[in-house]
Amino acid sequence: MNHKEVASQLIPLLGGKDNIISATHCATRLRIVLQDDSKAQKTEIEELDGVKGAFLSSGQFQIIFGTGIVNKVYGPFSEEVGLKEKEAVDHSEAVKKKMNPFARFARTLSNIFVPIIPAIVAAGLLMGLLGMLRTFEWVAPDSAFIVLLDMFSSAAFIILPILIGVSAAKEFGGNPYLGAVIGGIMTHPALLNPWGLGNAEPDMLPFLGFEIALIGYQGTVIPVLLAVYFMSKLEKGLRKVVPNSVDLLVVPFITIIATGFVSLMIIGPLGTFVGDGITTILNFVYNHVGFVAGLLFGGTYSLIVLTGVHHSFHAIEAGLIASIGINYLLPIWSMANVAQGGAGLAVFFKTKRAKTKEIALPSAFSAFLGITEPVIFGVNLRYRRPFIGAMIGGALGGAYVVFMNVAATAYGLTGIPMIAIVLPLGTINLMNYLIGFAIALVAAFVATWILGFKEEEK
Incomplete structure (x- = not known):
């Protein structure tokens, strides 16, 4: 793949240099704010070498390249567009100007809490290590190691x-x-x-x-x-x-x-x-509605991801951890993400198109690691029915983890990496998480296989 050539081909397909206000990239996607979104030629962009999908969301035209590729495309892209030479435009502000008030609010919460995720994840893992040391009595309860770990694990929340x-x-x-x-x-x-x-x-x-x-x-x-x-x-x-x-x-x-x-x-x-009011309401729904809430939230979470609003949930999850010490929402979100991967696997085995197979398999495994955008926008949403299959899998997996009271000690990790912040709450908690993982994956795979999808002619 010639990254510089792909970057050059992108510019006219986005309406030219004058149509590009600002650009940045995340781990998997090139995120571009355009003057006129209608000038972006989505179909032609998706046919470019290395492109796994393209979509308009949250005020940005987003092109999925995947980890390790997007930054290599962004370099020559920004240089050729002249982003450094253009009048300085704050990308975040440019994005917000194109959003409705609710989306702007969600974006603001996302921008605040996403940078804090590493600290919260580290604290959750340290709490897990501390819990295992105490449960299995690997060291004396009054050991200096226990005292120090207690300090390290609680510091981020204090x-x-x-x-x-x-x-x-x-x-x-x-x-x-x-x-x-x-x-x-x-x-x-x-x-x-x-x-x-x-x-x-x-x-x-x-x-x-x-x-x-x-x-x-x-x-x-x-x-x-x-x-x-x-x-x-x-x-x-x-x-x-x-x-x-x-x-x-x-x-x-x-x-x-x-x-x-x-x-x-x-x-x-x-x-x-x-804050106490929000926690009380959530606890009431969780304790009294039970698996129905998991069924509903697990099934609809992927729809929320399409809007970009899901990042704002970090604020609620952080509040839960601060109030009751656990996060029971994250396992539900994880089931929805895993189900997207299961649907993507079904597309990989069922499709006859080489380009789709090339995208579906790595995208599905990416979803199992917690990054769902490639499989959602590059595969499942493109064929529509696989996305519905993923919603079915997410609903069933979400219902199970809520019914079994699966919880985590942090926020920000889903899929396979989430095992690290589920394990601290006990072996039973981990086993039920893995069972929910299997339910979401298999249900999404089977539902997608039964529903089928119409192959693209190209």
Whole structure:
């Protein structure tokens, strides 16, 4: 594959250089914001060497190349289009301008929480290792190794508001270090740390006729999101009116003191109330509707992936982990992803077209590793019925994992890699996850095989 040649062929098929506003890439896809989306020639683009699929979603025209290829195409593409020479355009802002308000909100949450995933995954794995050491008594309960691992595994959740503060401030246009300070204020040692303290009651501090509860927000999500949003708006507003000569002195001072007071007096308690309300509703649905919820969510999750809104679920999952210590939503999402791979396998064995076989097999295995876009957009959605087969498999797998109360200790991993964050909760939890995995895969394969699909003539 000649990456430079493919990049050159792409440009006219996207409507020319003048139609390309900005571009970036993720692990598998080239993501492009176009002036006029109708000028993109989807069918011709999908016939290019190395292209596994193309689609318009979330304000971007996205071309699937796969891991290890997309970055090699992006280099000559960006150079030939002249992205570096063009007037600097923030890709994220360019994308948001083409979205509806709900999609913009979901995109914002995604941009905040996706960068934090490595820290949460590491914490989940460390918790799993700690749990196994204690369960199987591989070391003494009072061992220094246990004490240190306990510190390492809980750290990410204790300072979660600081991590969110940095990431949210970047997304909201504020100073990320001021965002970290706000997160630090909300997790200050002078405040009661609710992480693992059960029903301990905080002290009350009288201030201007108010009673401020001296309780920290370690491990919380919504309070710090609201606080940093307020901080970013205040900071940007101040910079418009404060003279440049005293900006460095005045803006950070007023921003921190005002946000600090508002956060501890109003935003923190309000955010906690909202977060607890969301968790209560989810727990009620999970405990009372049971496998029906898994059936519904597992079956429709792939539809949500089409909109790009699924990344916003990380905020809810982080809230669950902070509140109850487990994530019972991720196993459902995993079943939907695995089912897409199962449907892709059925297409591989059933199709007679060489190009489809070339795409279907690696895309299916990619889905088993948690990356579903290649098989969804390159195979299943193209033939439509395999996508329906995958929804059936996801529904059945989702129903099973909910019925058996399968849960994880982190978020961000699905498919085979998710085993690492399922195992910490016990062997039974792992076995039921693997059974659900098999149900989703086989059901999607069989449903796709029975439903069949119409071969493309090309």
